Amino acid sequence: MVDLRNQYQKLKPEINQAMQEVMDATSFIKGRQVFEFEQNLAQFTGTKHVISCGNGTDAIQIALMALDLRPNDEIIVPAFTYVATIEVIALLGLKPIMVDVNPETFNIDISALENAITPTTKAVIPVHLFGQCSDMEPILNLAEKHGLYVIEDNAQALGADYTFSNGLTKQTGTIGHIGCNSFFPTKNLGCFGDGGAIFTDDAQLAEKIRMVANHGQKQKYHHDLVGCNSRLDTLQAAILDIKLKYLNEHLEARQKAASFYDEDIKDLAFAELPLRMPNATHTFNQYTLKVKNGRRDELQSYLAGHGIPSMIYYPLPLYKQVAFSEYVSLGFKLPVTEYLCQSVLSIPIHTEIDETILTTITNTLKSFK
Numbered sequence: 001m002v003d004l005r006n007q008y009q010k011l012k013p014e015i016n017q018a019m020q021e022v023m024d025a026t027s028f029i030k031g032r033q034v035f036e037f038e039q040n041l042a043q044f045t046g047t048k049h050v051i052s053c054g055n056g057t058d059a060i061q062i063a064l065m066a067l068d069l070r071p072n073d074e075i076i077v078p079a080f081t082y083v084a085t086i087e088v089i090a091l092l093g094l095k096p097i098m099v100d101v102n103p104e105t106f107n108i109d110i111s112a113l114e115n116a117i118t119p120t121t122k123a124v125i126p127v128h129l130f131g132q133c134s135d136m137e138p139i140l141n142l143a144e145k146h147g148l149y150v151i152e153d154n155a156q157a158l159g160a161d162y163t164f165s166n167g168l169t170k171q172t173g174t175i176g177h178i179g180c181n182s183f184f185p186t187k188n189l190g191c192f193g194d195g196g197a198i199f200t201d202d203a204q205l206a207e208k209i210r211m212v213a214n215h216g217q218k219q220k221y222h223h224d225l226v227g228c229n230s231r232l233d234t235l236q237a238a239i240l241d242i243k244l245k246y247l248n249e250h251l252e253a254r255q256k257a258a259s260f261y262d263e264d265i266k267d268l269a270f271a272e273l274p275l276r277m278p279n280a281t282h283t284f285n286q287y288t289l290k291v292k293n294g295r296r297d298e299l300q301s302y303l304a305g306h307g308i309p310s311m312i313y314y315p316l317p318l319y320k321q322v323a324f325s326e327y328v329s330l331g332f333k334l335p336v337t338e339y340l341c342q343s344v345l346s347i348p349i350h351t352e353i354d355e356t357i358l359t360t361i362t363n364t365l366k367s368f369k
């Protein structure tokens with residue numbers, strides 16, 4: 001599905017040197033590279049404050065911890081997402097309210113969001129799934145009307161942008177109050193282990209987020225908040241700072257591969273290709289087909305038989321997971337989420353994919369009868 005080996009080979013001299021510098025300085029925690037990377041990422045994305053942390057799941061947890069929320073406050077999330085988005089809500093004693101998604105964009109459905117808002121709703125977490133921005137303008141309008149925080153789960157979409165009806169363009173993760181990012185190796189900007197970051201334009205919130213991620217302290221051994229320990233280590237920051245310079249190039253490679261798929265398999269009778277929103281760019285962290293007529297698993301086996309990997313993101317709605325059963329009534333069902341869990345199939349897309357590989361994949365797809 002991804003080719004991290006060849007990507008590393010190309011950047012090896014630079015990355016190895018950056019790592020060597022960290023090791024020579026033995027500045028493994030809070031080395032200067034951490035702060036340099038935070039600043040460079042702030043500049044890249046156009047956000048005022050970047051606070052790095054241990055991983056993308058922590059980023060969402062810390063974002064929620066930095067808001068003044070109380071037990072059982074309701075947080076609205078799309079049901080079709082990775083577990084991390086809702087897990088941390090439950091972990092903090094808040095109440096995840098799962099809503100359906102749009103079948104074309106895979107992102108939170110605006111009317112479902114609107115219908116789910118109650119007086120105890122405090123925040124919404126739109127997820128920019130597979131690399132495409134959620135429809136942020138109506139989300140921000142609803143949030144403003146009802147006094148909700150907007151926390152973007154930008155784990156899959158770093159580098160995507162969204163254009164408002166007035167022409168203003170912003171990058172994903174910098175649109176809501178807080179944006180949460182993951183540097184898991186397969187994400188758009190991946191490190192050599194775990195890493196994450198939180199974006200905000202709000203200086204006060206940024207200070208609180210930094211404290212939460214650092215044991216609730218601003219001054220060493222003075223703990224004003226119950227926090228946690230979540231850090232991006234210096235080695236990862238040094239690697240990320242190198243890879244950030246290639247992010248645009250890597251995003252272009254993904255888009256080029258997606259365009260190849262768009263054109264070459266547009267006539268497949270058994271599958272629908274992913275839609276691109278006209279007012280947002282898609283970073284194609286995943287290229288996800290919807291396979292018709294219940295043939296998804298059959299297609300996956302067929303591809304596997306021809307040596308082509310594919311993945312199902314995600315096979316089971318979160319409200320059907322044992323861990324989250326207490327948040328829904330028996331038999332709770334969201335039709336689009338159900339349909340997507342049964343029909344989605346992500347095919348290989350990454351920064352090193354070339355036309356030879358793409359053609360093998362599309363020819364195999366075309367030969368599926």
Ligand SMILES: *Cc1c(COP(=O)(O)O)cnc(C)c1O
Nearest residue numbers: 055056057082084155156182184
């Ligand atoms: C990867 C991912 C996360 C979590 O990131 P980690 O760094 O693995 O903790 C959260 N949400 C979404 C949508 C993701 O894809």
